[in-house]
Amino acid sequence: MDVASHQIHIKATATNAANQTGSEVTAQAGQNAQFGLLFTDASDGGLGDVTIIGTLPVADDTSITNPDDARGTTAAVTMSGPIILPASWASLATVTYALKSDPTAYVDASAVTDFSQVVGFKITTNGDDYLPASDASQLVVPVKIAKNALLDQAAYISYQVSANGLTATEGTKGGLLIDLGPDGQPGSGIWVRTKTVTRTIDYRDAETNAVIAPSVTQTATVKQNITKNPTTGELVYGDWTLTNGGWTAVKSPNLAADGYDTASGNADAVTIGDDTTNTTVTVTYAHQIKTTTEAKTVTRTINYLDKDTNAVLADAKTQQVVFTRTNTEDMVNHAKTNGAWTPASGQFDVQTSPDLSAKGYQAPDQASVAALTVTPAGQNSVVNVYYEKQTVTPTDPTGPTEPTTPVTPTTPVEPVTPTTPVEPTTPDKPDDDTTTDKQENKVPASKPTQTKTGTTQTSEVDANGTVKSEADQLTLSKSNETATTAKKLPQTDEQSSPAGFIGVMLATMLGLVGLGRKKRDEE
Incomplete structure (x- = not known):
């Protein structure tokens, strides 16, 4: 132009x-x-x-x-x-x-x-x-x-x-x-061409695309025979044949130790063909996510105490609400994320205070502990319910009882000194025809006597040391007479002297014992 x-x-x-x-x-x-x-x-x-x-x-x-x-x-x-x-x-x-x-x-x-x-x-x-x-x-x-x-x-x-x-x-x-390119003609009517192709396998972080493991490079050299039809001049292309290297299957490395999940895939083997060109295969790895469950318990404790001594009067009541949440941790960068608490809130129910009147206590200062809404941010709490002892009203004292008139004790009877017994003589064997006369002429044994201020009183002490009255003595005298009569020696009018002596001695001793006991009682 x-x-x-x-x-x-x-x-x-x-x-x-x-x-x-x-x-x-x-x-x-x-x-x-x-x-x-x-x-x-x-x-x-x-x-x-x-x-x-x-x-x-x-x-x-x-x-x-x-x-x-x-x-x-x-x-x-x-x-x-x-x-x-x-x-x-x-x-x-x-x-x-x-x-x-x-x-x-x-x-x-x-x-x-x-x-x-x-x-x-x-x-x-x-x-x-x-x-x-x-x-x-x-x-x-x-x-x-x-x-x-x-x-x-x-x-x-x-x-x-x-x-x-x-x-x-x-x-x-x-x-x-x-x-046919630079490979030329190896024989009559035959041509050969070759090509070399490369495959690169990258291993990358799925989130950041950063390379996280060494890449793998595979090179393949292939050749193809081409023949020419001598009549028509048409070229016939053969298959590509691998002569060096190749794109063999490659298993992706395990990067779990670095916090990564399973690889997105492996590089499969590829057959080189006419359309095969240099290429890059990218294998990605997602981050492992570790999950943990966290639990938190919020507690309310209700105590029942004596107001004055702080002593425990009844078993404590414990109320609890448990909250849980799921937390995650990225095992590559160790970023932690806390989940939401479940439930978002909870409640302590109304708690009625026990009746301790049977233990002597008045109504408590809190008839019941009110319901309370709590959240995971809440803290443990303690509620003390106090009781006072019941007040006892004293009764008026009754008047003193008039004493009764004491009984005047009787004057004790001084024991008499027994007379010295007379040693009995051995009687002669009586005749049978004189027995009746001797029994009829029997005289009772005389009793010891003691005279005080013109009064003569005869007393006798029983086996327990008690001084008997005259009536009692009279009865005893009659009894002794009967016993004396029974103990008369056979075929005689005389009484048994050893038995009489022993009886007198026994009565004397018992009298002394009784007198000593009565004095002690009076003292």
């Missing part, structure tokens, strides 16, 4: 996967490649009022400006992404795309969901802006060669460009020539 003082040189280019750039470069079927458009400004001006139109290569296609001019394309290519403008054009130009569904209309890039469906594009300047045309200003059209492209086939692109008021023109073509 040469308009007035503006001279602009444009050139179509092609770049293969080996980053070789030229008007024509070799490339392999299924590989990624690029078409480009290089601008060179040969003047002191820029590019204004620019319109660039391009169409993607298809078999038997023609140039844009002249439908009768074949471009010579035999291998199909498709776009693999959006057009890349020179950095200096980013805000000065707009790119739109034509799709297979409607090749005559152009849409914004935002409307394109699959760039393989793009068949053409158009680049225009925004208003009166000028595009810089310095050396190496080149736009890029990313493409991918069809997998079924054959040896010696080619794909060409050309552009229709108008700028600075010049007539639109279509410059040179850029082409990709299909070959």
Whole structure:
């Protein structure tokens, strides 16, 4: 192009996967490649009022400006992404795309969901802006060669460009020539190609995305045999064969000791194919969360006490509310989180104080301890209920009892001194005919007597030492007479002298004993 003082040189280019750039470069079927458009400004001006139109290569296609001019394309290519403008054009130009569904209309890039469906594009300047045309200003059209492209086939692109008021023109073509790559031909009709791909396995924290374990890198080198049908010239592609390394299965490490949970997965083995490219696999680990249950008991103790002595009068009543909550701890960073208490609140019920009147106490100072609502923040408490002893009213004393008149004791009888007994003589054996006369002439034994102030009193002491009255003595005398009569010696009128002596002695002794006892009683 040469308009007035503006001279602009444009050139179509092609770049293969080996980053070789030229008007024509070799490339392999299924590989990624690029078409480009290089601008060179040969003047002191820029590019204004620019319109660039391009169409993607298809078999038997023609140039844009002249439908009768074949471009010579035999291998199909498709776009693999959006057009890349020179950095200096980013805000000065707009790119739109034509799709297979409607090749005559152009849409914004935002409307394109699959760039393989793009068949053409158009680049225009925004208003009166000028595009810089310095050396190496080149736009890029990313493409991918069809997998079924054959040896010696080619794909060409050309552009229709108008700028600075010049007539639109279509410059040179850029082409990709299909070959087998650098591996060459090992035998007649057989070609071999190889490629190396890498897989990187990263182990990352699921929350922070930080790398938490060493990455694993796997490299695989594969080769593919390609044969050419000698009659048709068609290429037949064989399977990729692993020659070195490989993407074998990798088990993810156990990071439980670092506080992590089980890995999100393992890296599976992968078979390398035509579409296999360098890739990164990310395995993530969630944090282990440790849970613990916390319990808290709030207690109210009610004591029943003597007000004066503080002595315990009845068993204490204990009321409790138990609160629980679940707490968590992040085992990686050890951050702790406390859960909510359950229940949020509790209640101590009303407690009626016991009746201790049977123990001698009045009503307590608190008839009952009121209900109380407590929360987990509450503290243990003690309530003392006090009792006072009942007041006892004294009764009036009764008057003294009049004493009775004492009985005047009788005057004790002095014991008499017994007479000395007469030793009895041994009687002669009486005649039978004189027994009756002697019994009739018997005289009773005389009793000891004592005379006091003209009074003669005869007393006798019984076996218990008691002095008998005259009546008692009379009875005793009669009894003694009967006993004396019974003890008379047979066949005589005389009494038994030893028995009489013993009786007198016994009566004397008993009298003395009785007199001593009575004196002690009087004293």
